[in-house]
Amino acid sequence: MKHETLIPSAPILIESTRSIGYSFETAVADVVDNSISKHADNIFIYFDSNIPQYLVILDDGCGMDSNELIEAMKYGSKSSIEEREIDDLGRFGLGLKMASLSQCRKLTVISKKYNEISGAVWDLDHIIFTNNWELILLEEDEIRQIRYFNKLDSFKSGTLVLWENFDRIAKEEANHQKIFDGKITLTREHLSLVFHRYISENNINIYFNNDIIQPTDPFFTHHSATQKLEEENRIVNGNVIKIRPYILPYISKLKTEERNQIYGKKGIKLNQGFYIYRNKRLIIWGTWFRLTTYNELKQLARIRIDIPNTMDSLWEIDIKKSTASLPESIKNELKIIVKKSIFRSENVYKYRGRNIKHDNITHLWNIVEERDKKIRYTINKDHNLYKSVFEHLDDEGKDIFQTFVESIESFFPYKDVYVRLSKEQECIETNSIEDDKIYRACRDYIETITADEKLEFLNNLEKNELIMHRNDIINKLKEDFKDE
Numbered sequence: 001m002k003h004e005t006l007i008p009s010a011p012i013l014i015e016s017t018r019s020i021g022y023s024f025e026t027a028v029a030d031v032v033d034n035s036i037s038k039h040a041d042n043i044f045i046y047f048d049s050n051i052p053q054y055l056v057i058l059d060d061g062c063g064m065d066s067n068e069l070i071e072a073m074k075y076g077s078k079s080s081i082e083e084r085e086i087d088d089l090g091r092f093g094l095g096l097k098m099a100s101l102s103q104c105r106k107l108t109v110i111s112k113k114y115n116e117i118s119g120a121v122w123d124l125d126h127i128i129f130t131n132n133w134e135l136i137l138l139e140e141d142e143i144r145q146i147r148y149f150n151k152l153d154s155f156k157s158g159t160l161v162l163w164e165n166f167d168r169i170a171k172e173e174a175n176h177q178k179i180f181d182g183k184i185t186l187t188r189e190h191l192s193l194v195f196h197r198y199i200s201e202n203n204i205n206i207y208f209n210n211d212i213i214q215p216t217d218p219f220f221t222h223h224s225a226t227q228k229l230e231e232e233n234r235i236v237n238g239n240v241i242k243i244r245p246y247i248l249p250y251i252s253k254l255k256t257e258e259r260n261q262i263y264g265k266k267g268i269k270l271n272q273g274f275y276i277y278r279n280k281r282l283i284i285w286g287t288w289f290r291l292t293t294y295n296e297l298k299q300l301a302r303i304r305i306d307i308p309n310t311m312d313s314l315w316e317i318d319i320k321k322s323t324a325s326l327p328e329s330i331k332n333e334l335k336i337i338v339k340k341s342i343f344r345s346e347n348v349y350k351y352r353g354r355n356i357k358h359d360n361i362t363h364l365w366n367i368v369e370e371r372d373k374k375i376r377y378t379i380n381k382d383h384n385l386y387k388s389v390f391e392h393l394d395d396e397g398k399d400i401f402q403t404f405v406e407s408i409e410s411f412f413p414y415k416d417v418y419v420r421l422s423k424e425q426e427c428i429e430t431n432s433i434e435d436d437k438i439y440r441a442c443r444d445y446i447e448t449i450t451a452d453e454k455l456e457f458l459n460n461l462e463k464n465e466l467i468m469h470r471n472d473i474i475n476k477l478k479e480d481f482k483d484e
Contacts, residue, residue, distance in 0.1 A: 011128045014101065022102040024183040025190035026322050028057065030099035031161050032191060032206070033281065033321070035059035036198060038159065043206045045187075046148055049180035055104075055163040056148050063113035063157035072096060073109065073120050073135055094319055096161070097122060105165040110138075110146055113157050119143040184208070192216040197280040216261060218275060218285065219302055223258075225249030227344060232337065236329055237314065242306040243334070245341040250300070272299045276315070276324050277306045283317060289326040291338050301341040362464045378409050384457060385466060388445035438466060439473050446481060454481065 038061030046056040100107040105124040119138035152160045196215035198204045227247035234241045275285040316325040461474045
């Protein structure tokens with residue numbers, strides 16, 4: 001039997017690996033993984049969208065000596081089946097190279113360790129010219145010319161990664177600077193979400209041109225209206241999987257910036273589901289893994305799953321660390337957890353529409369359930385505003401007014417509201433009536449009722465849906481009629 005060693009063509013293979021599917025933001029995140037794995041406390045991302053464009057990822061981690069740097073620049077520097085340190089975020093030993101060169105044609109890495117400085121370059125044009133896997137090793141004087149080297153040199157140790165020659169952006173016919181700036185914006189948002197636990201829990205700082213990024217917590221864990229359900233642990237192949245569901249606050253309980261954060265780029269409906277973390281690093285989110293379907297009643301449910309890096313194969317974590325598959329061994333158990341979480345999410349919506357008889361609040365609308373379980377909405381004829389209008393009309397006016405109200409009830413746009421809510425549009429703006437109009441309507445009503453009715457009405461202002469959150473009106477009415 002004969003054997004022959006076949007060495008892949010360097011130019012062909014390295015060009016083909018550029019199309020593995022990295023986006024700009026996932027590529028940057030892959031390099032940041034290395035910084036975190038090297039115990040960096042601070043990660044600095046510098047960039048310039050003007051020609052010549054560049055991007056630098058600099059950290060104050062433990063750094064590499066010359067031998068370690070050469071090994072790190074090798075394709076497949078570490079086996080995916082090799083046991084890793086518990087906090088290692090690597091996967092195949094390919095991320096630094098493949099992620100970087102998926103975006104640019106020239107990758108320079110400078111590292112400092114024990115006062116030793118070393119540098120190496122993968123230059124795709126040089127590889128094509130030499131037709132060989134020829135790594136360029138830099139001399140010290142060349143290293144000192146690299147962008148932001150002085151910043152690296154001020155650290156006891158650390159690593160600098162430089163991307164240059166963004167050929168794929170250069171091929172775009174549109175404004176290259178605008179495209180680059182757009183990618184930077186997406187990357188900033190991506191890192192603030194993917195590494196939010198490292199930023200908030202491990203006190204790791206990530207800067208974009210010296211501007212520190214804030215963590216984006218997809219569960220709003222510090223919000224008082226967030227429901228944190230009980231954490232459950234599962235043992236799979238000797239590894240612990242931690243599962244914790246969260247129910248997000250209803251949209252009306254959030255500020256505008258909080259709403260934008262929850263909605264995200266895909267909208268709140270498509271952000272529901274599982275959030276898979278590998279060593280606290282977010283891998284994949286906004287999926288139910290086909291255990292259930294998406295709909296607006298489930299959109300407040302998000303389930304956090306923590307897995308160790310020893311389960312990469314079982315979860316089929318890909319090289320980009322951006323996709324995963326749910327293991328068959330825990331599907332049935334997760335279905336039960338999903339069912340409980342969805343029930344809690346649906347209850348948040350049902351609570352907001354429950355019948356007036358159940359929540360001790362004077363609502364403007366009643367919910368009527370027919371015998372066939374169909375639901376219809378009717379105006380609350382016992383509401384003070386309705387009564388006030390009704391009592392100011394003559395008999396003919398009352399007939400017209402009742403016909404008008406019945407028309408509103410009959411032609412309530414159920415389907416349109418459903419469609420808009422399903423598209424995550426906040427289509428109904430509450431509290432849109434001017435305070436002065438509500439105040440005058442309430443005052444007119446009070447002046448038409450008996451003393452006992454007046455006392456009861458004033459004592460229940462905080463339970464009147466129309467004004468319950470308008471403290472200025474409530475205080476003014478109570479002040480106006482305190483002596484009557």
